[in-house]
Amino acid sequence: MPMMMLKGNESTAYAAKLARVKVVPAYPITPSTVFPEKVSELIANGEMDAEFLPVESEHSALSAAIGAAATGVRTMTATASQGLAFMNEILYIASGMRLPIVMAIGNRALAAPVNIWADQQDTMMVRDSGWIHFYAETNQEALDLTIIAFKVSENENVLLPALMGMDAFVLTHTMEPVNVPEQKDVDAFLGEKEINYPVLDPSKPATFGAFVFPEHYMEFRYSQYIAMEHAKKVIDDAFEQFNKIFGRGYSKVSGFQVEDADILFITMGSMTGTARETVRKLREEGEKVGLVKITVFRPFPKDEIIEITKNAKVIAVVDRNISPGFAGAIFTEVAASFTNVKNRPKIIDFILGLGGRDIRVENYEEIYKRSKKAMRGKFEEVQWIDVDEESVKEVEGSL
Amino acid sequence: MNYEDMEFFAPGHRACAGCAAPIIVKWVLKLAGPNTIVVNATGCLEVFSTPYPHSAWRLPWIHVAFENASATASGIEAALKAMGKKEGTNIIVFGGDGGTSDIGIQSLSGMAERGHDVLYVLYDNEAYMNTGIQRSSSTPFGAWTTTSQVGPSKPLGKEEFKKPIADIMAAHKIPYVATANPAFLPDFKAKVQKALSIKGPKFIHTISSCTTGWRHDPSKTIEIMRLATETGIFPLWEIENGDFGHRKITYMPKQRKPVEEYLKPQGRFRHLFSEPEKIKEIQKMVDDWWAQYEHPQ
Numbered sequence: 083m084p085m086m087m088l089k090g091n092e093s094t095a096y097a098a099k100l101a102r103v104k105v106v107p108a109y110p111i112t113p114s115t116v117f118p119e120k121v122s123e124l125i126a127n128g129e130m131d132a133e134f135l136p137v138e139s140e141h142s143a144l145s146a147a148i149g150a151a152a153t154g155v156r157t158m159t160a161t162a163s164q165g166l167a168f169m170n171e172i173l174y175i176a177s178g179m180r181l182p183i184v185m186a187i188g189n190r191a192l193a194a195p196v197n198i199w200a201d202q203q204d205t206m207m208v209r210d211s212g213w214i215h216f217y218a219e220t221n222q223e224a225l226d227l228t229i230i231a232f233k234v235s236e237n238e239n240v241l242l243p244a245l246m247g248m249d250a251f252v253l254t255h256t257m258e259p260v261n262v263p264e265q266k267d268v269d270a271f272l273g274e275k276e277i278n279y280p281v282l283d284p285s286k287p288a289t290f291g292a293f294v295f296p297e298h299y300m301e302f303r304y305s306q307y308i309a310m311e312h313a314k315k316v317i318d319d320a321f322e323q324f325n326k327i328f329g330r331g332y333s334k335v336s337g338f339q340v341e342d343a344d345i346l347f348i349t350m351g352s353m354t355g356t357a358r359e360t361v362r363k364l365r366e367e368g369e370k371v372g373l374v375k376i377t378v379f380r381p382f383p384k385d386e387i388i389e390i391t392k393n394a395k396v397i398a399v400v401d402r403n404i405s406p407g408f409a410g411a412i413f414t415e416v417a418a419s420f421t422n423v424k425n426r427p428k429i430i431d432f433i434l435g436l437g438g439r440d441i442r443v444e445n446y447e448e449i450y451k452r453s454k455k456a457m458r459g460k461f462e463e464v465q466w467i468d469v470d471e472e473s474v475k476e477v478e479g480s481l
Numbered sequence: 482m483n484y485e486d487m488e489f490f491a492p493g494h495r496a497c498a499g500c501a502a503p504i505i506v507k508w509v510l511k512l513a514g515p516n517t518i519v520v521n522a523t524g525c526l527e528v529f530s531t532p533y534p535h536s537a538w539r540l541p542w543i544h545v546a547f548e549n550a551s552a553t554a555s556g557i558e559a560a561l562k563a564m565g566k567k568e569g570t571n572i573i574v575f576g577g578d579g580g581t582s583d584i585g586i587q588s589l590s591g592m593a594e595r596g597h598d599v600l601y602v603l604y605d606n607e608a609y610m611n612t613g614i615q616r617s618s619s620t621p622f623g624a625w626t627t628t629s630q631v632g633p634s635k636p637l638g639k640e641e642f643k644k645p646i647a648d649i650m651a652a653h654k655i656p657y658v659a660t661a662n663p664a665f666l667p668d669f670k671a672k673v674q675k676a677l678s679i680k681g682p683k684f685i686h687t688i689s690s691c692t693t694g695w696r697h698d699p700s701k702t703i704e705i706m707r708l709a710t711e712t713g714i715f716p717l718w719e720i721e722n723g724d725f726g727h728r729k730i731t732y733m734p735k736q737r738k739p740v741e742e743y744l745k746p747q748g749r750f751r752h753l754f755s756e757p758e759k760i761k762e763i764q765k766m767v768d769d770w771w772a773q774y775e776h777p778q
Contacts, residue, residue, distance in 0.1 A: 104563035107556055133559035138591030142552035145588065148545050149520070149556025155563050157556070175545055282541040282557060284516045284570065291521075291544035292531035 088260040090253035091116035093221045094160060094186035094246065096260075097228035099130040100268040101184075102275075104155035107135035107146035109165065112198045113188035113250040117160035140165035144172040144183075151181040152290055154281035156232065158183070162250065163190035163204045170208060176243045177212025177306060179290060180279065182235035183243040185213075186228060189351065189402075190250040191437040199438020200249040202351065203403040205379075206411040212306050214244035214313055215379035219354045221258040224248045226330055227377070229268060233320040238278040239312040249352040249402075250438065263328055271327050310381050317378055334383035336375050337390050339365060343372030345453045346394040346427075348387075348416060350376040353400060353441045360446035371450055376412065384419040396428045396453045402435045409433075409464045428456055434467035442468075484514040494537040495529040499692035499699025501706060502526050502604045504663045506575060509602055510540065512673045517571040518561075520554045522580030523547035525611045525691075526604065548584040550574045551592035554599045571600065571677060577689075578605045578619035582646045593653040593682045600676050603646065604689035614694040618644040621714075622766070623759055624749045626694070631752040637759060638752060642766075647686040647720075654723030655682040659731075661717065662688050664707035668717055668731050675719075688715045696748025705746055713737040713767045716774075728774065737771070740764045 088096065095117050098106060108118035124130035133150075137143045143159045150157040161169060166187060176183050191201035205215060216231055218224040224246065231244040248254055280288040294302060317334060325331040339361050340346060349357045354375045364371045374390055374397075376383065391397055401410020408414065413431035420426040432449050435441040445467050452465060489510035496503050502525060510517065519542045521527045527544045530537040545553045554574050561567040576585055581603045592599060608626045609615040616626040621643045625631050629639040651658040656679045659672040669687070676683040690706050692699045709715035710732060717732040740763050744750040753759050 105556060105559045107552075107559070133563050135555055135559055135595070137552060137555065138587060138594070142549060142555070142588045142591055145545055145549035145552035146556030146559065149543070149553035149558075150560040150563075151556075152543055153518075153557050153560035153564075155560040157560075171546060172549065179545075282518045282543060284518065284541055287539055287541045289531055289536035289538055289542050291527075292533040292536060293528045294533040298533055 084262050085259050086262050087257045088221055088225070088262070089116055089255055089257055090218070090221045090224045090248045091160070091186070091188065091255070092120050093225035093260050094228050095120035095124060096262055097225045098158045099124050100263060100265060101156060101158070101229055101232045101272060103132055103158045105133045105135065105147070105150035105157045106159060107137050107143045107150070108159050109137055109140045109143045109161070111140065111162050111165040113190055113254040114160045114162045114165070114186065116254065117186055140168045141172060144169045144176060147183045148172065148176055148179065148181055151183050152179065152282050154277045154283070156275050158185065160186040160188070162188040163192055166204045166208060167192060170211070173208055173211040173213060175291070178302065180241040180309070181243060182232070182241055184228060184231045184235060185243065185245045186224070187245050187247045188250045188254040189247045197437040198250065200252050200352070201402055201436050201438065202247065205245060205247045206403045209380065209411060212242060212310070213380065214242055214310070216244065216246045217351045217377060217379060218246065218248040218253060219352055219375065221253055221256070222260050222330070224253060225260055225262065226324065226328070226332065229263070229271065230320050230324055230332070233272055234313060234316050236275065237316045240309050240316050241279055242306070242309050242313065247351065252352040267327050271324060314381050332377060334376070334378035335386040335390055336377065337372060338375070339372035340374060340390055341372070341393065342370055343393065344370045344395045344457060345450060346372050346374050346391055346397050347446065347449065348374045348376065348397055348399045348412060350379065350412060351402070353402065353435060356441055356443060357400070357446055360443045360450070363443065364447070364450060369450065382415050382419070387416060387419050388423055391427060394427045396430065396457050398449050398453045399429065399431050400449070401431055401433050404433050404436070413464070428461065430456055430461055431464045432467050433464065439468060482514055485511050487511065489515065489517070489539045490530070491537045491539055493535075495532060496525070497693055497699070499690070499702045500525070501663060501689040501691070501702050502606070505602065505604050505687050505689055508663065508666070508669060509573060509673050512670060513571045513573060513677060515540065516569055517573055518557055519543070520550045520557065520572065520574045522550035522574070522576035522585055523611070524577035524580050526575055526577065528611060547580050549588050550576050550580060550585060551588040551599070551601065555592050555595065555597045558597045558599060567598065572598065574599060574601045576601065576603055577610070578603065578607060579609045579617045582619045582644050583617050590653065593650060593655050593684070596681055598680050598682070600683045600685070603684070603686045605686060606689045606691035606694060607643070608691070608694050610691045610694045619646065623753050623763060625752060626749070636752065636756055638749070647684065650684040651720040651723050651725065653682070655684065656680070657683040657719065657721055659719035660686045660715065662706055662710050662715060664703045665710060665717060665732055672719060672731070694749065697746050701746060705743065708738065708743040710734070711738045712740050712743045713771055714740060714743055716770070726777070730774065737767070740767055
């Protein structure tokens with residue numbers, strides 16, 4: 083298998099090529115733009131056999147993706163931030179129509195103030211849209227998870243769209259060595275795209291997007307809920323099969339030094355690498371700390387999180403997003419996971435890295451310090467890290 | 482093949498009595514035949530034709546949202562191309578005036594500019610009828626709607642002009658743009674047939690009376706739509722490849738009837754009859770359009 087130096091956006095473009103995607107509608111937005119550029123280039127060079135639609139908006143990108151997927155071909159697009167917000171209406175329609183579209187996201191902050199850098203607020207905003215969520219830590223993962231996303235989405239017990247998030251610039255624009263799989267292996271993994279759902283076919287007319295009254299609407303929503311429940315096992319199976327063919331293992335949640343750890347960081351995306359470095363460093367200093375990485379955020383790996391954190395005294399959730407009025411999204415999910423668990427650890431939410439502010443080893447050391455203190459005493463549930471509190475106080479006043 | 486004896490739009494749907502939209506749809510589909518995929522923008526047509534679990538569509542049909550029918554059609558066309566199935570398959574969009582001239586104009590413009598092989602049929606009932614008669618950019622000057630109310634401070638109703646959507650589409654230099662009126666069925670059919678025989682984006686602007694919003698007797702639909710053309714308010718024409726210099730009038734009224742004849746039977750214009758100046762203004766607008774056509778400057 084050839085190693086290539088690829089940016090995150092190029093990894094997902096190669097994934098599209100290897101998955102033999104047939105239609106790619108896309109609209110440029112930083113930091114996702116390299117994806118449509120690369121797809122356009124691969125098509126122009128004759129390396130990829132697909133229709134590229136340079137549409138006039140993100141809203142139309144996803145609408146065209148729905149048209150294509152409903153006609154029965156493998157379809158992929160990419161966007162970020164404002165573009166994802168603009169698509170919001172159509173996200174729910176894609177999942178409601180049960181169309182297996184895959185979308186790569188360059189996770190970026192939302193305006194205002196406008197900011198193009200790493201932040202996971204955009205995909206947290208669409209948490210409830212009925213899409214499966216994968217998050218990559220590296221460009222290798224971005225490629226692999228995109229291919230896996232097709233496998234899961236197209237499963238006849240799932241038939242839900244999937245997004246694959248990678249942090250703006252840290253992954254989208256940074257080159258890393260990526261092991262690009264052989265076409266024949268990806269073909270073996272994905273198989274021929276089987277049309278196991280009704281499509282827009284004149285020989286078998288079907289009505290898509292009908293007007294549904296209260297006596298039927300709930301059953302459609304319940305079906306989506308069940309499909310997402312099915313996805314839990316389908317994802318595990320897809321990870322296992324991927325590992326068999328490619329020798330790279332994934333799981334919805336993965337641990338590092340968790341066994342005897344009193345304090346566990348929970349991370350998602352590119353911030354994980356720095357957390358791992360910090361854990362190594364603190365371990366050398368004799369600290370009992372570990373790390374849990376979330377790779378799949380929807381369906382939320384509740385049982386896996388409860389299991390992997392069972393020995394921990396404090397869970398330090400790292401949220402690169404904030405829901406003003408409550409807390410970060412990952413904290414909300416993790417805390418809710420323990421609702422009916424008897425012996426639950428203390429759970430603290432640390433907000434940092436918004437709008438592309440670097441997440442550094444010192445930040446994790448600070449989180450560790452505060453978590454250790456919380457182990458024995460009172461603590462603030464939501465804590466901001468690496469923020470100039472004083473300058474804000476001058477304007478907003480103290481709490 | 483001739484499919485005029487076949488119905489691809491089934492009876493039993495829930496359109497109001499006298500609604501022109503089903504007439505338009507049924508005739509377009511008869512001319513298109515079974516190898517057709519239909520895309521529908523949100524609107525009356527979508528709601529009255531697909532009350533789940535029923536559907537009036539005997540063809541593959543998709544409704545995604547209000548503003549994106551053209552984008553959806555673009556994706557369908559791309560998928561058919563990718564599968565090698567585009568040849569011989571019609572893709573037809575039906576959109577109302579809101580979904581076409583207002584919220585959908587961006588995706589429509591995009592589809593036209595990219596050159597997708599799609600026939601877009603606007604059924605223009607000149608207001609947001611599905612939500613209860615709110616003004617759109619396609620509502621004519623002087624019309625009452627629930628958001629262009631008539632009262633002592635606002636005696637006119639809608640104070641702005643109707644957006645010339647068919648001209649806007651012709652300005653895209655797409656191969657075929659026409660206006661059509663189901664009250665002139667042979668002309669209507671000829672235009673649909675011609676559009677379907679041309680590759681690329683095609684746009685047909687049809688007038689589509691709404692008895693509820695226009696406030697007329699449901700039995701008068703065809704009569705009133707006929708008057709729209711006979712008074713010269715809704716001229717029938719076609720433009721190919723954006724060649725405005727060769728706008729072809731396909732029905733030339735020998736003597737245009739006065740606009741009052743069209744306005745009078747419609748409750749939405751009732752208030753104008755106490756403002757005769759405004760009727761003169763409408764007459765002048767119509768006369769100016771024809772003068773411009775006959776003696777372009």
